[in-house]
Amino acid sequence: MAGYFTLSIDVELAWGRCDYPLQPHEHAALAQERQIVARLTQLLAQYQIRATWAIVGHLLLPQPAPRRADGLAHPDIPRPMLHGEFRDWLSHLPPEYHPFWYGRDIVAMIRQVSPAQEIGSHSFFHLPYHEQHTSPAAIAADLEQVRLWHQREGLPCTSFIFPRNVVGFKTQIYQSGIRVYRGHSRRWSDRLPLRSMRRLANWLTFLLAWPPPLVEAHHEPETGLINVPDSLLLFGRQGIRRLIPPNNLWRMARSGLDGAARSGRIFHLWFHPSNFAAESDQQFALLERILSHACALRQQGQLQIMPMADYHTLPNAH
């Protein structure tokens, strides 16, 4: 019984932080994004790996967003997008066609890779799909834009990655044609009462190179969706995370891959291209080591490597 390895990549450029002004270190990371995507695609081609790239749909626009006379971007989208929002969700979107907010060239790069990569959705405006805080009308508009632009560009839309991993509005997502999403694996640290405690516990998990959870694809009868939860984030080396020895991530990923091969379960690794911006060469060396190990297990018939959408057609997703 072979296990599974799935790699999902959230492609969002500046949209990941669209409700805050960009900080200088974020500018530096965004300026490297295209170069990073190019290196990632080379590695995936070299190791013959099909990953899931979940894109923010707004990257597909061929010209700057439409605006009302007073400057409001996308005036047709219902406002406010978040309940009680004091500043518009799109207030930081620049009026010009800025490479941090638009990225057709990035999507084109991903589409050229052999073996073919899966392109999925990471929403249209990177709105949190939070059932209490976000307006259902804005979510409906967000999903409609995703459907429209993916269709226009001939892109599939089977897999969905929730912005900020906030999972909600699942019935609406299924109705828009999406079938698979990346959920969050419950960890022991999730039970801690305070956010600061959870963050510290999460950091300790990495410091101790705690083995990541192996997961299973679950079909959810109440929504129709298949959940392929995450196992491990290949995080960027900024701030306090720099104190974690890079070898720990390798030990955790190896344990995930070997464990998946042994148990028949899934090891689901994920990251953003921007996680390769700091200490870039070291990060790429780490990823290459992981991909190379996954390939060795695949060659031995112990591991299947597949994108998220493939769990939709897999007979034993339960």
Ligand SMILES: [Zn+2]
């Ligand atoms: Zn995101």
